[in-house]
Amino acid sequence: MENTSTSALANEPLLRIEGVSKIYDGHIKAVDQITLNVASGEIFALLGGSGCGKSTLLRMLAGFETPSQGRIYLGGTDITDLAAYQRPINMMFQSYALFPHLSVSDNIAFGLRRDGMAKEAIAERVEAMLKLVQLSQYTKRKPHQLSGGQQQRVALARSIAKQPKLLLLDEPLGALDKKLRVSTQIELVNIIKEVGVTCVLVTHDQEEAMTMATRMAVMSAGSFLQVGSPKDIYQQPNSRQVADFIGSVNIFDGLVKQSPANSAQAQCIDVECADALLRVPSNQACHVDMAVGVAIRPEKMLLSHKKPSAKINHVGGVITEMTYFGAHTNYHVKLASGKVLQVQVQSHVDEDNADLSWGDQVYASWGDNAMVLLTQ
Amino acid sequence: MASLMQTLKNSIPSWLTGRRLVIGLPYAWFLILAFLPVLIVLKISLSEMQSTAVSGMVSWQGAWPSIKLDVSSYLFLASDELYLATYLSSISYAFYTTVICLGLGYPFAYFMARAPKQWQALLVMLIMLPFWTSFLLRIYAWKTLLVNNGLINNALLAIGWIDSPIEILNTPFSLLIGMVYSYLPFMILPLYANLSKLDARYLEAAADLGCHPFKTFWLITVPLSKAGIVAGCMLVFIPAVGEYVIPELLGGPNTLMIGRVLWDEFFSNNDWPMAGAVTIVMLLLIMLPLAIYNKLQSEGRA
Numbered sequence: 001m002e003n004t005s006t007s008a009l010a011n012e013p014l015l016r017i018e019g020v021s022k023i024y025d026g027h028i029k030a031v032d033q034i035t036l037n038v039a040s041g042e043i044f045a046l047l048g049g050s051g052c053g054k055s056t057l058l059r060m061l062a063g064f065e066t067p068s069q070g071r072i073y074l075g076g077t078d079i080t081d082l083a084a085y086q087r088p089i090n091m092m093f094q095s096y097a098l099f100p101h102l103s104v105s106d107n108i109a110f111g112l113r114r115d116g117m118a119k120e121a122i123a124e125r126v127e128a129m130l131k132l133v134q135l136s137q138y139t140k141r142k143p144h145q146l147s148g149g150q151q152q153r154v155a156l157a158r159s160i161a162k163q164p165k166l167l168l169l170d171e172p173l174g175a176l177d178k179k180l181r182v183s184t185q186i187e188l189v190n191i192i193k194e195v196g197v198t199c200v201l202v203t204h205d206q207e208e209a210m211t212m213a214t215r216m217a218v219m220s221a222g223s224f225l226q227v228g229s230p231k232d233i234y235q236q237p238n239s240r241q242v243a244d245f246i247g248s249v250n251i252f253d254g255l256v257k258q259s260p261a262n263s264a265q266a267q268c269i270d271v272e273c274a275d276a277l278l279r280v281p282s283n284q285a286c287h288v289d290m291a292v293g294v295a296i297r298p299e300k301m302l303l304s305h306k307k308p309s310a311k312i313n314h315v316g317g318v319i320t321e322m323t324y325f326g327a328h329t330n331y332h333v334k335l336a337s338g339k340v341l342q343v344q345v346q347s348h349v350d351e352d353n354a355d356l357s358w359g360d361q362v363y364a365s366w367g368d369n370a371m372v373l374l375t376q
Numbered sequence: 377m378a379s380l381m382q383t384l385k386n387s388i389p390s391w392l393t394g395r396r397l398v399i400g401l402p403y404a405w406f407l408i409l410a411f412l413p414v415l416i417v418l419k420i421s422l423s424e425m426q427s428t429a430v431s432g433m434v435s436w437q438g439a440w441p442s443i444k445l446d447v448s449s450y451l452f453l454a455s456d457e458l459y460l461a462t463y464l465s466s467i468s469y470a471f472y473t474t475v476i477c478l479g480l481g482y483p484f485a486y487f488m489a490r491a492p493k494q495w496q497a498l499l500v501m502l503i504m505l506p507f508w509t510s511f512l513l514r515i516y517a518w519k520t521l522l523v524n525n526g527l528i529n530n531a532l533l534a535i536g537w538i539d540s541p542i543e544i545l546n547t548p549f550s551l552l553i554g555m556v557y558s559y560l561p562f563m564i565l566p567l568y569a570n571l572s573k574l575d576a577r578y579l580e581a582a583a584d585l586g587c588h589p590f591k592t593f594w595l596i597t598v599p600l601s602k603a604g605i606v607a608g609c610m611l612v613f614i615p616a617v618g619e620y621v622i623p624e625l626l627g628g629p630n631t632l633m634i635g636r637v638l639w640d641e642f643f644s645n646n647d648w649p650m651a652g653a654v655t656i657v658m659l660l661l662i663m664l665p666l667a668i669y670n671k672l673q674s675e676g677r678a
Contacts, residue, residue, distance in 0.1 A: 063583070064580055083583070084580070084583040084584055085587055085588055091581075091584045093577055093580070093581055093584075097575070097577040098581075099582075099596060100600070101602075110595075111585030111587075114586040114591070158585070
């Protein structure tokens with residue numbers, strides 16, 4: 001048994017997931033050896049495509065699924081064997097699961113009544129919750145009489161009414177249309193922060209994860225590919241899959257050349273690609289002739305008619321496509337190897353070289369730090 | 377050819393559009409096969425019996441038609457307490473049948489709906505299996521099971537639970553057995569149809585909010601299956617009130633059911649107006665509460 005001193009208790013994260021797996025039919029690993037700590041006050045996002053295991057992991061936290069292996073601790077207490085109705089965890093369901101036969105206020109009061117709270121206290125809390133989500137005038141309505149956005153707010157109010165230690169959000173904005181989603185994201189985060197509840201949310205929408213989460217995990221095939229802040233994951237993806245999943249990206253395939261022992265930079269790796277020689281700042285362990293990828297985000301590239309003076313870190317090609325988006329313009333540049341490069345140029349930058357057009361021979365260049373070496 | 381089509385088209389009245397036809401057909405069906413027969417029964421109940429047929433209602437005195445309504449059947453119905461007692465007893469038997477069917481059928485339907493998907497079709501088949509055998513045959517079969525030297529009594533004697541055969545057949549108890557047995561599928565099927573559509577996420581949401589599974593059943597499952605409960609209860613209660621065959625075969629001479637009174641009025645007493653009156657009153661007794669319930673329901677929803 002571990003010896004819990006006071007300092008260990010203070011460092012105990014709110015949620016501790018230890019080697020949790022979910023195995024179906026003896027061999028299908030929906031969730032594979034997940035270990036994760038979530039600190040109090042965090043909004044943690046599980047991001048991944050369908051079937052990556054993110055929902056199964058969330059359902060294990062809620063208590064709807066039992067882990068095949070591993071333990072789950074909440075505030076230092078092992079909750080792995082507690083039934084869903086015994087856990088101080090509440091969930092906002094995908095498409096809400098509001099009780100259709102109960103009014104808005106009865107939906108919100110449902111969990112409070114189960115706790116045997118006094119009637120006046122329940123009424124007070126329900127009122128406070130309705131005020132928080134700005135639905136005070138809809139108390140008597142049934143869920144089907146509300147719009148999608150209003151239902152979403154009732155669902156949120158219901159899930160935080162019991163002041164859970166941990167709030168779970170399953171695709172919280174999945175049922176809303178695109179325009180409503182953006183405004184609701186901000187509103188949702190504001191309410192969560194106001195209440196101060198720790199949050200684990202599941203989403204397949206990378207924008208949603210990036211805007212809402214303080215920290216996130218990219219999941220695939222039941223495992224975490226990368227865990228970090230949205231910025232870290234965007235700027236420093238650790239694998240092709242992550243780079244590809246989060247935003248758009250250009251990946252150059254190449255082989256590691258002999259290490260540049262006499263380079264000015266302390267840690268650089270030369271990668272020989274079909275279209276260029278790239279010198280990538282990286283301290284990853286590589287050996288000569290290792291197949292690697294170099295990721296560069298489209299918005300970190302510059303386009304110009306003029307060939308850069310340096311011999312490395314640029315490519316030449318022909319503009320095959322350009323799409324004007326107002327704030328920025330997307331270009332497709334076809335390289336000699338046949339690879340099509342995506343370049344995004346901000347409009348204010350673009351004004352300097354407004355003469356870029358279809359069929360032009362151009363050069364794309366970028367700063368050293370725009371490149372990320374991907375060894376897997 | 378074109379002119380022929382045109383002639384055909386012109387011969388169809390202009391008001392007879394496809395839309396009206398589609399809406400009109402079910403109404404016509406209802407009018408001809410449900411409403412009209414009730415009107416005929418109503419007419420018979422207000423006529424006078426003349427040897428083998430009922431009297432005409434309209435007679436002509438010169439140019440003036442005179443309508444003769446004979447309400448004597450209704451007056452007799454109201455004056456004889458036996459009819460009232462029979463109505464009450466019919467309704468109470470139907471009520472108990474419905475309650476027992478609901479009590480047995482609900483868990484049945486619940487576990488059917490929760491069974492693995494590949495079993496459900498088979499279970500529905502099993503529920504409907506008795507319908508492949510004649511209804512009369514099945515009730516006769518119960519007779520042989522329930523008589524004093526029948527299977528049930530013999531089995532109870534053999535294991536020593538009773539010393540002498542107990543009287544089951546021709547009691548209210550045997551009547552209820554037959555009624556519940558016959559009507560149970562009509563309770564289970566609508567309940568199953570309803571419960572199998574129940575979204576499991578509501579149950580999860582209840583659990584998530586700290587609700588014990590038992591309580592979830594009463595607070596979520598039952599209210600959400602109300603439509604199925606109402607449908608099942610109607611499908612059992614309405615035909616059970618007018619049931620004739622089961623009380624005749626299993627109920628013995630002392631169980632009062634309105635279906636048997638009807639039979640007696642028609643075929644023993646040959647009193648068609650009386651039988652008509654009994655039918656109309658029964659119809660009102662069943663329809664009025666349902667109409668009121670429906671009205672309350674639709675008002676509650678608005």
